[in-house]
Amino acid sequence: MGVTDKQQPVLQMSGIHKHFPGVKALTNVSFRLFPGEVHALMGENGAGKSTLIKVLTGVYSIDQGTVELEQKAIRIGSPMDAQQAGISTVYQEVNLCPNLSVAENIYIGREPRRFGRIVWNEMNRNAEQLLKRRMNLEIDVTLPLHHYSVAVQQLIAIARAISISAKVLILDEPTSSLDRGEVLQLFAVMSRLKSEGLAILFVTHFLDQVYEISDRITILRSGELIGEYRASELPRIDLVSKMIGKELHLLEELPKEAKSANEGKEPFLQATALGKKGSIEPVDMAIMKGEIVGLAGLLGSGRTELARLIFAADKADSGEVLIEGAKGGVHSPRQAIDNAIAFCSENRKLEGIIDDLTVRENIILALQASKGWFQTISKKRQIEIADEYIKALNINPPNPEHLIKNLSGGNQQKVLLARWLLTRPKLLILDEPTRGIDIGAKAEIQKLVLSLAREGMSVLFISSELEEVLRVSDRIVVLRDRHKVQEMQGEELSQSNVMKAIAGG
Amino acid sequence: MVKHHLFWPVAVLAALLLFNFIYSPDFFSIIVRNGNLYGSLIDILNFGSPLIIVALGMTLVIALGGIDLSVGSVVAIAGAISCLLISKGTDQSAWSLVLMAIGVSIAVAIVLGLWNGVLVSIFGMQPIIATLILMVAGRGVAQLIADGQIITVSSKTYNYLGAGSLAMLPFSIFIVAAMFILVSLLTRRTALGLYIESIGCKPTASRLAGIRSRTVMLAVYMFCGLCAGIAGLILSSNVSSADGNNAGLWYELDAILAVVIGGTSLNGGRFSVTGTLIGALIIQTLTTTIYMTGVPPEITLVVKAFVVLVVCLVQSESFRKAIVARWKTRHYPAEREVKQHV
Incomplete structure (x- = not known):
């Protein structure tokens, strides 16, 4: 993709510190995100990925450090601040309302109104167009959300996120409950959004997917920044060893001993x-x-x-x-x-x-x-x-x-x-x-x-x-x-x- | 120390007591009259005892993620039954008669608790609705039992329960102590406390971990009924009469308040029996204070509501944080703000 180092990052976090009682969740972590890239944030459990994301989304406040959005220092005090600044998040578990319609879910809290009344036709039409244009999804938006599969719900959540504000999109484990076809559908949408200039922060545990879609990778370990790499220049085995912190071929080394036959077993x-x-x-x-x-x-x-x-x-x-x-x-x-x-x-x-x-x-x-x-x-x-x-x-x-x-x-x-x-x-x-x-x-x-x-x-x-x-x-x-x-x-x-x-x- | 879960309840109670001390310095004085101790503090413990007992039962119900609105009605029913039975007797002070009356009314109270428990745990009703039924119907039942009258009894034996004294102290204080110890033992020496907290926090996960949540729920609602029954006996014995209409009126609300002020969340989960004890004492002290300071009767409830509001706000962590943040930003030099971001 067209990420060059001359470009200005849309989001820049530097020197971020965050402590919890007894835990240093983030120590002097820096992170940058460019427009038009998919950036994978990698790390083991407890590496600080979730904390970093919660800082970005205003759930946690930082102890020290700066967050700049388009070269302007910002303070993210609440999820509302984050949204207004242009940072939207779609979480692992879709947190929409399953028994409201698709259109309602997308426009909840900002329904098109005329004389204080919701204009349902306009809302449904907008939702339909949004999903078709940006997600390549043609569905009946008046049906309740739970009518659709988790994958479609995920796409709807993304549609909602980008229709609110579209500078930075954070996808936290979006693929963990999707099957292969659905993952491909999601990736198609991600590629398209990327080409439209959106900066996407992608968190996942699936290594294949990281290499499939990401341009850059940032690795955290125990709350510290290990480094930022181009995906094409970081071999998979290096990624794993940087995440774990030692040369490990754990998965390959699992004893593949002869599986015993079941004859004679009760x-x-x-x-x-x-x-x-x-x-x-x-x-x-x-x-x-x-x-x-x-x-x-x-x-x-x-x-x-x-x-x-x-x-x-x-x-x-x-x-x-x-x-x-x-x-x-x-x-x-x-x-x-x-x-x-x-x-x-x-x-x-x-x-x-x-x-x-x-x-x-x-x-x-x-x-x-x-x-x-x-x-x-x-x-x-x-x-x-x-x-x-x-x-x-x-x-x-x-x-x-x-x-x-x-x-x-x-x-x-x-x-x-x-x-x-x-x-x-x-x-x-x-x-x-x-x-x-x-x-x-x-x-x-x-x-x-x-x-x-x-x-x-x-x-x-x-x-x-x-x-x-x-x-x-x-x-x-x-x-x-x-x-x-x-x-x-x-x-x-x-x-x-x-x-x-x-x-x- | 501020982090301790009992810090704020204790602080509030201390503040109330301090106010009383400043307002009337002889608030803390305790004198001996007729071989018994008298004084405001003793009164608070004595008059507060039914509330404390009801609140103990309520704590367990709330920790389960439930609520019991019917306790006030159960208080009235228990009082009405025992007074009715005693009033029918020829020798109202006979031990056998009084014990029988107490036994029957407590049994009825437990059955009423069981009724709530069955509605909630077996039929899966919302606790607030399930217990609302008995709250409304129970008042009627209490009046039916008393035939719409106030039943008065003249039984020295029965009167001892709520108005007698032992070792220079009101007897009801010993009942409270016994119930408090019983609840503490039940919840901390057996696994019941763990089960309750677990179910209150995550019912599904608890069921999958093998906890028999139905049994626990039934037991807890029955226990709450038992507590309300005992409170009803103390109340009616204290005045030697049963008023189906007014006995235990609004008790459920005071009890819920006591539990919440004591630090147990209405969402269920972690609970504190000691916290509830302090919470109930706060409410009783507040009531006593309001009467003592001569607040006009037509606005006593408003004053009480206001103080309760303040107490709840002081205990709310987010409210305290907001206040502190306000305070800090007032003294926050603008230059520092700029430097940080450049």
Whole structure:
């Protein structure tokens, strides 16, 4: 692209410092963004990416440093300031109103009015044109937002953002719940906006995508600036090692040991015709002791739904589940836990962490729940347990009394893993355990899964990253459009085979 | 120290007491009369005891993310039942009769709590609506029980509950102490406190972590009913009568206020039993102060509302920050602003 060093940056941040009690979130960080570029902000969890973005969007105020927009120093005191200055953000989770119409979502708070009344026709027409012209999206804007897929909602959120102000657009993990086709659609829109001169700050954990769309890369590590690079001049392996801070081939080095055959193994769980109307068609499936079963399929193929039925997070309306050959079934999460099943939900924020509680309390929660009211774990023992897991899983900051909401996503995920490992499960269900977390933590979690299985734990592993599913699984169950379509193991396990099964036809 | 969650409640209480001391220096004096202690402080504890007990139950409900508007009505019903039963007896002071009356009314109060709990946890009603039903209907029930009359009893035994004294102190203070210890033990020595905070903060995540949230909710609403019942007994025994119309009127609001002033968020989650105790004392002290300073009765509620507003603002962190920011910018030299950005 036409980014030259002679050009003036549209956004320049210099010498930014930001401290939180006990944490130096940003230390002397500088960052610049040019018009007409896609700039990837990279770093592990806790590197300071989120903090930097929150500074830009006015959520946090800085302790020291300057922010200049078009060579003018600005003070961003609130999200409103940011918006007025021309900095818009689209977050990982689309935060629009699902039951308002698309047009209302785009124009909420600034509806076209005449004599104090909203001019609906004009609003709908504007919304339609905006989406068509800038997003290449032709949809009915009078339908409620939840009518559309997450990908389309994402594009609508972007349309809203750029229609408010269009100098700097921040995309925070926009692709984490999109499938390949949707990602391409998003990238097409990004390229177009870029060519119109918009400066785009792009945060993602997917390395492929960084190289696919970005012009420049800025790397942060532990709150410090590591450097700014042209994407074309920074080999992938260098990027990873700069992010992690040491030469690491972690992901390649994972033991790709011979996956043991299942013959002679006893099943831990057998599900027959397990299903629920509207979410997953009846499925037969078994999970052996000490086996890692991967669930592969696109988003919405029924992966999560199946896992939730097994844990009884949702109630099945057909089928039967045998656990270690015994009938009786599982009718509530409580019963599932009593049967030594653990379930790490994909929705960490809503279904995982308890924000207001400490790391210690979050870790012991499931164990304490299964012990009942009166058999309490002494505080001393709780701290011992928490310390043990903080050490084993490398949770940062290593303080059991820290509130979990102040931890980074990867560390929250580790706390949740600790919560479940503490219950000594025989079957561990992991739904997207590595989503939105950095490579280092990802590798740690994958390694942990492999070693747990070696010790005899069964694991049901769900991930949108096919590569990851292939790496850890002994057997893969492929789902498509709410049906189980294929099961494969041993020799059959290859990226192309699974892809074919997922795609079907 | 300012960071401690009890700092502001304690500060407010201290400020109120200080005001009283300046206004009438003998506020703190306690004298011995007929072998009992008398004084304003004792009065505050004595008259505040029903409110404290109701607020203790309310704390747990609010920590669950719920609310219980029916406590005032339950107070009236419990008082009406026990007074009715005692008034029917031939020997109104008989221990067996009084104990039976107390037992029945407390059982009814617990059942009423269970009713709220069932509506909220099993039928999934919004707590504010579910308990509004009993708040409105309960007043009617209390009047039906009393047949629209004020029932008076003359039972020395029953009167002891709300007006007797033990070790020179009003007996109700011991009931408060017992309930406070009970709640503290229940929430901090068993896992109940953790469950409540967890459910109040994230119900879905708690269910997936294996907490039986229904059982916990039922138990908490029942406990709140129990607290309201005990408060009803103390109130009616103190005046030896039950007034279905006015007993416990607006108690729910004072109790909610006490909980919030004590530092427990209406959003649920973290709670502080000690905070609630202080919050209830603040409200009772405030009420006493208003009466003592001779505010005309027609504006006492306005004065109370104003003081409560100030108390809430002082406790609000964002409000304090805004004030401090204002103060600082007033003394902020314009030159510094310019230098920073150049």
